[in-house]
Amino acid sequence: xxxxxxxxxxxxxxxxxxxxxxxxxxxxxxxxxxxxxxxxxxxxxxxxxxxxxxxxxxxxxxxxxxxxxxxxxxxxxxxxxxxxxxxxxxxxxxxxxxxxxxxxxxxxxxxxxxxxxxxxxxxxxxxxxxxxxxxxxxxxxxxxxxxxxxxxxxxxxxxxxxxxxxxxxxxxxxxxxxxxxxxxxxxxxxxxxxxxxxxxxxxxxxxxxxxxxxxxxxxxxxxxxxxxxxxxxxxxxxxxxxxxxxxxxxxxxxxxxxxxxxxxxxxxxxxxxxxxxxxxxxxxxxxxxxxxxxxxxxxxxxxxxxxxxxxxxxxxxxxxxxxxxxxxxxxxxxxxxxxxxxxxxxxxxxxxxxxxxxxxxxxxxxxxxxxxxxxxxxxxxxxxxxxxxxxxxxxxxxxxxxxxxxxxxxxxx
Numbered sequence: 001x002x003x004x005x006x007x008x009x010x011x012x013x014x015x016x017x018x019x020x021x022x023x024x025x026x027x028x029x030x031x032x033x034x035x036x037x038x039x040x041x042x043x044x045x046x047x048x049x050x051x052x053x054x055x056x057x058x059x060x061x062x063x064x065x066x067x068x069x070x071x072x073x074x075x076x077x078x079x080x081x082x083x084x085x086x087x088x089x090x091x092x093x094x095x096x097x098x099x100x101x102x103x104x105x106x107x108x109x110x111x112x113x114x115x116x117x118x119x120x121x122x123x124x125x126x127x128x129x130x131x132x133x134x135x136x137x138x139x140x141x142x143x144x145x146x147x148x149x150x151x152x153x154x155x156x157x158x159x160x161x162x163x164x165x166x167x168x169x170x171x172x173x174x175x176x177x178x179x180x181x182x183x184x185x186x187x188x189x190x191x192x193x194x195x196x197x198x199x200x201x202x203x204x205x206x207x208x209x210x211x212x213x214x215x216x217x218x219x220x221x222x223x224x225x226x227x228x229x230x231x232x233x234x235x236x237x238x239x240x241x242x243x244x245x246x247x248x249x250x251x252x253x254x255x256x257x258x259x260x261x262x263x264x265x266x267x268x269x270x271x272x273x274x275x276x277x278x279x280x281x282x283x284x285x286x287x288x289x290x291x292x293x294x295x296x297x298x299x300x301x302x303x304x305x306x307x308x309x310x311x312x313x314x315x316x317x318x319x320x321x322x323x324x325x326x327x328x329x330x331x332x333x334x335x336x337x338x339x340x341x342x343x344x345x346x347x348x349x350x351x352x353x354x355x356x357x358x359x360x361x362x363x364x365x366x367x368x369x370x371x372x373x374x375x376x377x378x379x380x381x382x383x384x385x386x387x388x389x390x391x392x393x394x395x396x397x398x399x400x401x402x403x404x405x406x407x408x409x410x411x412x413x
Contacts, residue, residue, distance in 0.1 A: 071373010244368015
């Protein structure tokens, strides 16, 4: 509780610095410094994620939380990703406060995470997961909005900036897996805390938005929630729901199959390496293929990937299935970010990315985690992967229907 009490004066102090910090860039200036700053934030966000995603649920499992409790923890965190990106995104667009909100949230994430060193009771654990989730929620969608604004007419090169996050993810997954084998799973708390503190310190260099404050009109809201947008958000929900088994129980599944943490880290790293290759080729991909076709291919790859993991037991088969992460996450993520940017009005770019993040990485992941938490101990991860394949198939069908319905295709700038 001392940690939480100290957050409020620290919050006021950091927010004042964020508002008056002069590290901002005006239109017409060289954009390379901005790209470096944004790339560095991607390094921190996904480096922390490289520790959190593969190992946090494993940490919960080792402090004797049940499969249901792990599912509830993951679902609660995802619930925060549903609600709070929308709230923070609306405030950011309404008051031109994207940058100070981003800085505030990175600082509070570091402060709140310190509580996990002292907490093992399930109820208090849930409380701090929720507190952390509230301020973690806007970080990724805000970064996407920052990046789209900085790139301007070079949006096809989004992958060249975002790839630094994937590289960081790979390195931290491998390093963390090795450190856990050498010491214990407890070390992930220290790694995430150190990364959060560094990210908070670096966030003060984030550039100010060059977009003006414009209220979202009725016509803009109609555009923001057009038929195409609804289809994309629905498909995003299904794609991330299908990832529930993977993100929630893949590491535990591999441990049950007899693999050590070094191999577990290798599988996650291989997936991210495949993702990196795709992101480095983002310009060529979106020059040749429409955004809808990239999304459809991603769903087809997800069907094959989850089906393969249902039956895979040997290391070669498991590693080969991880290569499909290039499509199910890498290509899908880039296409959905570009799609949202193309369909969102200029005065609602932050809210558009927040809505995408909320309904896919928030609501979709929450549904996937909660469903898997209920059935993991009853039917096992292998059968849950088969259900994931069916969910991905539903997303592919809806996307194909939308493609037929609207006819014309969208291309990245």
